[in-house]
Amino acid sequence: MRVLKSLLFAVAAFFAISAAASAADWQSYSPESFAAAQASGKPVIVHIHAVWCPTCKAQMPTLDELRQDGALKDAVFMRVDFDSQKDFLRTHRVSSQSTILIFKGEKEAARSVAETNRDRLRAMVLGNAQS
16 A cells, blocks of 8 residues: 555656646747637747757757746747748748747737857847746
């Protein structure tokens, strides 16, 4: 009985930690996941990236830092692949990778292109993604 209780406790702890970690994870884009994020009423921060893009890579430490910021605990962070998710790019008039869009509901609240300066990127996201 003691082993069973220990096992159940371990499983519960694992799922609690996993749920907490995944809350701040990047969500993959799909039309459905994006629509659901917009409908949630939470700010949606979209990073249009490409795996080959050095500017996108330079943005990631600051964006990952922002994902952990308590001021953005309710925000949805979503990643759109520049090379394969062309419908999103056309719909939102995005012409280059390393673009960051912030949505409040269905409305685009802010846009940044190729910004890698930590302070300016943080200010743009924090200034536009908070309720």
